[in-house]
Amino acid sequence: MSVRFKGALLRRSSTVAMFVALAATPALAADLRGRVVDSHGAGLPGATVTFDGRALVADADGRFQVRDVADGDHQLSVDYVGYGSSRRALTAADLNAPVVVVLGTGEEVEEVVVTSQRAADRRSLQVKKVADNFVDALYANDVGKLPDQNVAEAVRRLPGVSVANDQGEGRYVIIRGVDPRYVNVTVNGQTAAAPEPDSRQVKLDDIPSAMIGSVKVIKSLTPDLDASAIAGQVDIVTLSAFDRHGTFGSLRGDYGQFDLNDKHPYGADASVGGTFGPGGQFGAVVSANYSKRPVESQNVAGASWTTANGNPVPADFDSRDYNLVRERTGFVGNFDWRPSDDVQLYLRSSYAKFTDHETRDRFRLPIAGTIVSTSATTGSFTKATGTRYVRRRNEDDNTRTVSAGGRFNLPVGRLDVDAAYSRAEKTDPLRSEFQFATGKTMTGTFDLTDVLFRVTPGAAAYDPANYSFKSVNYDHRQAVEELKQARADYSYPLAMIGQDSELKVGAKLIDRSKTNDRDYVTYDPGATAFTLAALNPPSLAATYDGRYAFGPIVDYTAAQAYVTANPATLKLNAAKSLSTALLSDYDVSEKIYAGYAMATLKLGRLTLVPGVRVETTDGDYSAKTFNNVTAARGPDVTGSNKYTNWFPGLNAKVDLSDRLVLRAAATTAIGRPDYVSLAPAITVDATADTVVQGNPDLKPLLSTNLDGGVEYYLPGQGLLSAAVFFKDIQDPIFTRTLLNQNGTFGGVALTGAAVTTPLNASKATVAGIEFDAQSQLSFLPGALDGFGVGVNLALIDSTLRGVPGRLDSLPMAQQSKTVATAQLFYEKYGVSARLAYSYRSKFLYTLGADRNSDVWWDDHGQLDARIAYAFGKTASLFIEGSNLDDEPWRTFVGGDHHLGENERYGRTVRTGIQLSF
Known part of the structure; x- marks a missing residue:
């Protein structure tokens, strides 16, 4: 079939179609190669291709290969979700020229626009x-x-x-x-x-x-x-030019508004790509994007909770107003060369930059001193200390990655090789905070009836002359991680077992270097005192729509100019500066050597993937010590750890029919400790009898995982599925403060010290069930057949055991018992609209000494929406909104009524245009 005839066929078809282009190889090759693409020529990943009863799966860009094709007549079929299927007989003559098979969706172009x-x-x-x-x-x-x-x-x-x-x-x-x-x-x-x-x-x-x-x-x-x-x-x-067809490109821009600060986020992204050269053997894609978000958020905190007059009260009233600007810049450059069907070479590169420049104004008035209760939820307090802060924080992150490799079809089997280098850097050029505090003279009243409790300070809390300079710190940090990776994978066909059956072996090396360097300097009041009033401070009337009066704020620029002009106002706190700086410094070198062997066995409708992986971890760690006996840096301390783990696994799949799939898996995995936990840093305060230290002897977590599932693919386009899972995790890690410890720490002998260190617990388990249902409601009449729905739900439970001092049943950190998403969408007549609600239930975030000091993140549900209208095939306008239900982030301490923090962000609306070709 000629290219001209193929184009005419696609233009004249009244259906939204895809085609399969098959290029037969010479008879001596005894192989048939092809590609599955849609009506635009873009590859369709994972297409199911059956040739003479032998089933195989197309790769990520729709390409496939049928081995050992004999002369004579053959049967070809192609199946794809949403496109239906096609059956076609092929003669020997068909195999000598490109063959096109058109699959219709059953939808008329005049009735529905398939976006x-x-x-x-x-x-x-x-x-x-x-x-x-x-x-x-x-x-x-x-x-x-x-x-x-x-x-x-x-x-x-x-x-x-x-x-x-x-x-x-x-x-x-x-x-x-x-x-x-x-x-x-x-x-x-x-x-x-x-x-x-x-x-x-x-x-x-x-x-x-x-x-x-x-x-x-x-x-x-x-x-x-x-x-x-x-x-x-x-x-x-990231996108490859061979994922699409011909030359393609897109341009998108958006502009919006935050309702909390009335400022305007905006962004743009563009991409262009295509294949070129003789036979279209070269491919390139370049894309870039930029966005800027001037965000405001407002926070009120109760911190920990205590008891006064037999009634629970928050330890703090802490009000914060954040103003920050977040910028993202990204670049992708991907290049391919495919000189033949047997050789595919590529170069992948990406760069992502994220900056977060933040000013935080803070007013803190602890509910402390003398507390008088007027009821179980109301009362007053005197002799409290008020503090006003300003924090200026600049964070600059960037990550760059480049990888090169190729796929080679050998006379027997296939070889894949890849080498990659990536570098991630997080730099905080400035993390600085000024503090101004009163004496123990502040008063106020409180009302804890609502979860968002109210505190009304006395008038003196709003007089800047009552706040004296207390401290200022300057914090600079840089963390760098470099990864050098190389891998090779060889696949040997097991044609005697079945098409697409293979034996696969491979090896991988990860060479990781991670450093963290912190410089921290803090100053106390010097010989010359001054108050906040000397800065002629501006004032923030209130937060939370007038619920919480705020008062004078510390202008960072004015405060810095004042202490620079008046150096006698500052006195260096050398011991605290050095101890804080040294505690965070570390240098980690880690190499992971891995090898594996596995088989993919296609036994009719049954697929088995057994195999085993082995990984050797070889790590060296160094950090600093500090003790306040000498008020100086101690010697560097080092640690190392080397271990080898075996990871057997089995995945099984049964295609009971073309629509019904059963799955099961038994696998194993590892979780290596965090760098900061492994780094053997030691900071000793002999006066307070406290020690904070790392633990290079931490064991990695090891997990045994069981999974089972069933999936039913609906006619047209949809899915009903359920899956169960269970994880048995050995040696989970938590941070614990052990009291009454005796020994020598950082060169200082202590008795009855409080030692904070990361430790291994005994085990944890996670179990749950997932449900997923999605469907395009094409059976509805007329315009209604553009509707579709999607719902998924996960019910999860976990248990953590072996935590010293805790006999109660504990869940794993950050584990929600319920996770769900619901979507309603409509796509027809150029209109594309989606409404989505995402929900997770509360989870444990920080493990305390007892149940009353555990910190929980509250449940969270967010509503988002988007609607777009397409003008032909190249342009569309859209409007979208996020967090339309104004959902805050909230934490609790112990009980659900004991507020830790509540932070609100408001709604965001954006509109924009998208162009494509």
Whole structure:
């Protein structure tokens, strides 16, 4: 079939179609190669291709290969979620020229516009259906169809996935209720570098959603994946030119408003790509994006709770107003060279920059001194100390990654190689705070009837002349992580067992270097005193729509100018400066050597993936010591740890029919301790008998995981599924303060000291069930058939055992018992509209000495919406809103009525235009 005839066929078809282009190889090759694409020529990942009864799955860009094709007549079929299927007989003559098979969706073009968003849904379902393990996926248009600022916000709509927020934005992904530090984040298959100084977890709010082509959340590991994924793996894939057809590009811009501060966020992204050169063997994609968000949030805190006159009262009334500007800049440059069907070479590069420049104004008045209760929830207090603060914080993060590799079809088997370098840097050029405080002369009343309790300070709390300079600190930090990675994977076909059956072996090296360097200087009042009134301070009337009066604020620029002009107002606190600086410094070197062997056995409708992985971890750690006996830096301390772990696993899948799939898996995984926990830093305060130290002897967490599931793919486009899971986790890590400890710490002998250190508990378990239902309601009459729905629900339970001093039943940190998402969407006549609600129940965040001091994050439910209208095939206008229900972030201490913090962000509305070709 000629190219001209193929184009005419597609133009004249009254259906939304896809085609399969098959290029037959010479008879001597005995192989048939092809590609599955949609009506625009874009590859369809995971298409199910059956040739003479032998089933195989197309790869990430729709390509496939049928081995050992004999002469004669053949039967070809192609199946894809949402597109239906096609059956076709092929003769020997057909195999000598390109063959086109058109699959109709049964939808007339005049009646429905199938947008790229719906096509993204189809890709996600197909990838899940054909996967050999438990996988959920999002494709590029999926990520952008709701107001998702970053990758974390996009994937939270998948079953069993929630996020931990910061300033109203998703930051860390939580999979099935397991702490996000045990999520393995990869970019194009290689481990992502983490800029965070305290942990291994990757901040996904650094990665703009516009940079990605697809995201997979992998919930059961196969041996060719890194074992450091107790929670699961988030694999971010950037776009390749061979994922699309011909030359393509897009341009998007948006402008909006925050209702809390009436300021305007804006952003833009652009991409262009295509194939070129002889036979279209070269490909390039370049994309860039920028966004700026001037955010305000307001916070009120009760901190810990205590008892006064037999009644519970918050220890603090702490009011804060945050004003910050967040900027994101991203760049992706991907290049491919495919000189033949047997050789694919690529270069992947990306750069992401995130800046967060923040000013925090704070007014704190503890409910302390003399407390008089007038009822169980009301009262007054005297002899309290008021404090006013201003904090200026600048945070600059950037991550750059480059990888190169290729895929080679050998005379027997296939070889994949990849080498990658990534560097993540988090720099805080300034973290500075001024404090002004009163004497113990402040008064006030309180009313604890509502969760958002009220405190009314006396008039003296609003007089700047009552606040004397107390301290100022200047904090500078830099954390750098460098990752050098290399891997090789060889696949050997097991044709005697079945098409697509193979034996796969491979090896990987991760060479990691992580450093954290902190410079901290703090000053106390010097010989010359001054008050806040000397700065002629401005005033903030109130927060929370007038609920909490605020009063004078500390102008950071004016305060800095004053102490610079009057150096006698400052006195260096050398001991505190040095101890704080040294405690955070560390240098970690870690190498992970991995190898694996696995098989993919296609036994008719049964697929088995058994295998084993082995990883050797070799780490060296160094840090600083400090003691206040000499008020100086002690010697550097070092530690090391080397261990080898084996990770057997088995994934099983049965295609009971073309629509019904059963799955099961038994896998193992590891969770390595955080760098700051391993670093053997020691800080000793002999006067207070306290010690804070790291623990290089921490054991890694080891997890045994069981999964089971059933999936039914609805006619047309939809899914009904249920999955159960269980994780048995050995040696979970927590931080604990042990009292009455005797020994020598940092060169100082102490008796009865309080020693804070990270320790291993005995074990933890996580169990749950997930439900997912989504459907395009195409059976409805007329215009209603554009509607669709999606609902998912995860019910999770966990238990933590072996925590010293705690005999009560404890859940794992950051584990919500309920995680759910509901979506209603409409796509027809050029209109694309989505309404989504994401919910997670409360979870334990910080483990206290007892139940009354545990800190919980409250449940959180957020409503987002988007509507767009397409003008032809190249332009669309959209308007979107996030956090439309004005949901705050809230914590409790102990009981649900004991407010820890409540932070509000307001609603955000954006509008914009998108162009594409």
